[in-house]
Amino acid sequence: MACVVGIMVCYLLGEVIEVKSGGHSFCQWRYLALVPLLLAAMLFLLALPIPESPRYLAARGKADAARLALAKLRGGAQYIGSELEEIHDTIQQSSESSGGLADLWQEKLAFGIGLMLMFIQQFSGVNAVIFFQNTIFMDAGFENAASLGFLVMLVQVIMTGVSIPLMDTAGRKVLLLIACCGMTVCCAGMVVFFAFSGPSWLALVSSFLYIAFFSLGLGPIPWLMMGEIFPGKIRSSASSFAAAFNWTCSFLTTETISGLQSLIGFGGVFGVYGVVLVFGAVFVATFVPETKGRSFAEIEAILKKGRGRDVPLISPSAA
Numbered sequence: 001m002a003c004v005v006g007i008m009v010c011y012l013l014g015e016v017i018e019v020k021s022g023g024h025s026f027c028q029w030r031y032l033a034l035v036p037l038l039l040a041a042m043l044f045l046l047a048l049p050i051p052e053s054p055r056y057l058a059a060r061g062k063a064d065a066a067r068l069a070l071a072k073l074r075g076g077a078q079y080i081g082s083e084l085e086e087i088h089d090t091i092q093q094s095s096e097s098s099g100g101l102a103d104l105w106q107e108k109l110a111f112g113i114g115l116m117l118m119f120i121q122q123f124s125g126v127n128a129v130i131f132f133q134n135t136i137f138m139d140a141g142f143e144n145a146a147s148l149g150f151l152v153m154l155v156q157v158i159m160t161g162v163s164i165p166l167m168d169t170a171g172r173k174v175l176l177l178i179a180c181c182g183m184t185v186c187c188a189g190m191v192v193f194f195a196f197s198g199p200s201w202l203a204l205v206s207s208f209l210y211i212a213f214f215s216l217g218l219g220p221i222p223w224l225m226m227g228e229i230f231p232g233k234i235r236s237s238a239s240s241f242a243a244a245f246n247w248t249c250s251f252l253t254t255e256t257i258s259g260l261q262s263l264i265g266f267g268g269v270f271g272v273y274g275v276v277l278v279f280g281a282v283f284v285a286t287f288v289p290e291t292k293g294r295s296f297a298e299i300e301a302i303l304k305k306g307r308g309r310d311v312p313l314i315s316p317s318a319a
Contacts, residue, residue, distance in 0.1 A: 001157075001161065001164070004153070004156045004157050004160050004215065004219070005157055007130070007153055007156070008150070008153040008154060008156065008157050010032070010035075011149060011150045011153045012150060013032055017031045017032050051069040051072045051073060052065070052069055053069070054066040054067075054069045054070040054073070054087060055087050055090075055091065058084070058087050058088055058091055059091050063084075063088075066084060066087070067080070070083060070084055070087075090232065100237070103233055103234050103237075104234055104237065104241070107230070107231055107233075107234050107238070107303070109287075109303050109304075110229045110231065110234075111230070111234065111238050111241075113225075113229055113287055113288055113303075114222075114229060114230060114238060114239075114242045115241070115242055115245050116283060116287075117176075117221075117225060117288070118222055118242050118243075118245050118246040118249060119245070119249055120180070120218065120222075120276065120277070120279070120280035120283065120284075121218045121219070121246065121249075122249035122250045122252075122253050123249060123253055123273065123276045124180075124183055124214065124218055124273055124276055124280065125183075125187065125253070125269070125270060125273030125276070125277075126211075126214050126218075127250065127253045127254050128253075128266075128269060128270070128273065129152070129207060129210055129211060129214075130152075130153075131254065131257070132257065132261075132266075133145075133148070133149045133152055133207055134146055134149045136190075136203055136207060136266070137149065137203065137204070137207070139194075139203070139266075140193070140198075140203040140204060141200050142200065142204070148204070148207075151208075152207055152208060153211075155211055155212055155215070156211045156212075156214075156219075157215075158215075159212045159215035159216050160215045160219060160220060162215075162216065163175065163216045163217065163219075163220055164220075166216070167220075167221065168292060171290050171292040172221050172224065172225060172228075172291055172292055173284060173288055173289070173290040173291075174290075175216055175217035175221060176217045176218065176221055176288065177281055177284055177285060178213065178216065178217055179213045179214060179216050179217025179218045179219075179221075180217070180218065180277050180281035180284060181277075181281055182209065182210075182213035182216075183210055183213045183214060183218070184274050184277040184278055184281070185209075186206040186207075186209050186210035186213065187206075187210070187270045187271070187273050187274035188274055189202050189205065189206035190202075190203065190206050190207075190210075190266070190267070190270035191267045191268075191270050191271050191274065193206065193267075194265060194266045194267030194270070195267045218280075222246075225288075225291060226238070226242055226243075227239070228291040228296070228299060229289070229291065229299055229303060231296075231300050232296070257269065260272070289302050289303065
């Protein structure tokens with residue numbers, strides 16, 4: 001949620017920090033680049049009083065320091081209960097495996113699902129909509145393209161907020177499937193718009209619905225599921241690999257959009273993303289288990305049996 005709010009704020013600042021030249025308005029990006037610098041300085045200062053992770057301290061044999069840190073985080077020693085002992089038990093279990101490549105291979109189904117969700121998320125074309133939406137709206141003949149771009153980001157924030165309670169009611173898998181199918185239809189709308197140079201409303205509706213469907217499922221859920229489908233012994237290493245893979249895919253899609261647009265046009269670009277989304281829907285329906293209402297042990301047992309495809313779309317509610 002904080003990520004999409006930050007993107008929306010950047011769009012808003014882009015509207016405020018601008019210069020006019022030759023009858024055109026341009027974002028003064030040099031000034032805009034100072035904003036994250038100020039935020040980074042604030043983060044550094046505000047992070048100083050934060051206590052060290054109790055798990056980190058306990059893993060290094062600093063039991064007393066871990067207890068003090070946990071007490072500070074929980075608001076007092078009386079609220080710790082048996083949590084510190086549970087942390088020690090978890091560390092003891094984790095020490096039995098290294099979380100290295102051998103363990104990742106042993107849990108290859110869970111690891112592969114995590115990586116593939118990140119791949120589908122980034123190669124669904126979200127960067128094309130976010131970075132080139134002003135261009136798309138101008139091609140559609142809208143004079144207020146920048147304002148419409150901000151509204152798209154506002155929709156992203158709203159729908160991300162809507163997705164939070166839906167994850168625990170509708171379920172993760174259902175939302176992923178709805179997102180993939182809805183975004184596929186929106187990509188088809190973009191293909192039609194660019195193929196026939198209209199109608200203008202089609203580009204507008206497709207852009208807004210595309211980001212709404214993305215924010216409902218493919219945006220937040222892959223990050224959430226990392227902490228659910230990765231077993232404890234590989235959770236740290238697998239999450240790190242998945243995050244690095246995600247941003248690598250983000251870099252690749254961002255860098256290839258212009259080249260693809262020059263080669264096959266925006267219509268072809270969205271056609272490619274639509275194919276990825278069709279693959280994503282099939283992959284989610286076949287391999288991704290529903291994690292709503294299931295414990296880590298239940299999810300791990302399902303994945304070890306390779307039965308992701310046998311999990312019903314609607315899982316039982318959490319007890």
